[in-house]
Amino acid sequence: MTKDLPDTNAIADRITDGLKRVAAVMRSDEWSTAQAMSITPTQLQILNVLEGRMRGLRVTEIAAHLGVSQPTATDSATALLRKGYVEKVAGVDRRSSLLVLTVEGRKALRQAGRAENATRDAVEELPAAEQEELLVSLVRVINTLQEAGAVPVQRMCVTCKYFEPHRHAGKQGPHHCHFVNAPLRRRDFRVDCREHEIADPDTRAATWGSLQTG
Ligand code: SF4
Known part of the structure; x- marks a missing residue:
């Protein structure tokens, strides 16, 4: 007679436990990469957040993005300024300054990108269809978190x-990116696109509603 496994905890709890394990590996990778660059993991995260943001970001925006306190973001930004990886530029209103990457900062990030990444290697082991499902599920989870205000947009x-859902017929390219004016498949979804420009809240809600239907 077969027995059912005891239902120790819900699947959502077990997925959360799994994500914690993956996050631990990612933190370890980040430590190694940052150590090789003689910076801290928080400083590395700041360089990554600034990458592709030509307008730059305020320290308060960086702190919100990373989920760290403003003093922590300020200390890390000061260290990066000293190393010459970032510089300050005047904001549009001239009352506040923004941080942008320098050429040195970009060069350091390119080197970091070549570092070992155990999580990416593990994801690449998955069949293509499972990678796509994982990407779409992550987009859904991140979107729910940002709509709840747990993370910035x-x-x-x-x-x-620039995103238009379900513009094209068929599974290959049902969505559309108006920035490059090309079809966009689910597996092409970006999670951190440098060309991204935020849509207004009504459009975001309409897009999300449309995606729930297919
Ligand atoms: S995030 Fe990037 S790829 Fe996606 S719709 Fe916007 S511009 Fe296009």
Whole structure:
């Protein structure tokens, strides 16, 4: 007679436990990469957040993006300024300054991109269809988190003013990116696109509603 496994906890709890394990590996990878660059993981995260943001970001925006306190973001930004990886530029209103990457900062990030990444390697082991499902599920989870205010709005297709859901017939290219004026498949969804421009809240809600239907 077969026995059912005891239902120790709900599947959502077990997925959350799994994500914690993956996050631990990612943190370890980040430590190694940052150590090789003689910076801290928070400083590395700041360089990654600034990458592709030509206008730059305020320290308060960086702190919100990383989920760290403003003093922590300020200390890390000061260290990066000293190393010459970032510089300050005047904001549009001239009352506040923004941080942007320098050429040195970009060069350092390119080197970091070549570092070992155990999580990416593990994801690449999955069949293509499972990678796509994982990407779409992650986009859904991140979108729910940002709509709940748990994270700032991310540079994802589903929040972008250039994104048009279900523009094309067929599975290959049902969506559309108006920035490059090309079809966009689910597996092409971006999670941190440098061309992203945020859509207004009504458009974001309409896009999300449309995506729930297919
Ligand atoms: S610009 Fe980037 S984020 Fe926006 S729809 Fe195109 S690929 Fe997606």
